[in-house]
Amino acid sequence: MNDITKGMRIIELVKDIMKAVKKISRQQFDSLELTAPQGMLLGHLCRYGRMKVSDLSQKMGLTNSTVSGIIDRLEKQGMVKRVRSQEDRRVVYVEIMPEVKGAFEKNFKDMERKFEEILSRADEEEINTILTGLETLKKVLERYTKH
Template sequence: MDIQEFAGKVIELFPQIIRGFKQYENNYLTRGEITLPQFWALGYLDHNGRCKMHNLANHLKISPSATTGLIDRLILQGLVARKADLHDRRIVWIELTAKGRGIIKSISKQKNEALIKVFGKISAKDREHYLNILEQVAKITASLPDKK
């Protein structure tokens, strides 16, 4: 199979795979209550703790104004909060609320359970091979220059 045919097949399979995994989950993300970029922002805050808006924008690779809009929508849902710095009022921190932490925990648990159900039907050798390929793809995509 040449690379063009491979790319076409991957493009064809991705939506099918995503729909398949979605049947194992019922959460804010799968119900469309938060977007994928909002989920990534919540995950970043969960993993890294509070941060400044520009750190989150850099991580998400979106503009500061788009990040502000994204955070505003998460604030309206009660998932994140803005907190003024106690020592420098020019600094505003973004942090998860208890509700936001609960949502991330719930989504992560459901994703983990779905992965176990699906990949439990695949041999350990094939899972290891698949993981190796995913790690290679992650390494390649991490080294790509930002698209401006």
């Protein structure tokens, strides 16, 4: 296998893995009538508390305008709200509504358990191989993007 073929195979595998993760995640988010990006955004807010739109964008790997659109839809559903900073009115934070947070955290924990169940079917050597491979891929990609 030459390098181009290996590179394309890695891309295909990552794409297939992401597709499977999205499918599993979608099953969890469907019960809350959320899209995967909406679920990801709520997950970040649950984990980190209120955040600036720019920080959410960075964490999600999406543009500010894309994240703003997701926030708009969640705001219309009463799941999040925008709050202007008292110190700098140009800064806008997003926070999850308290009543949504509890339901979402339960759903998120269910999804975590599902992934743990899936991974429990692998032995320790397989888990270590997966982690080593993913960490190596990340390191190689980061090394490339720093140049």
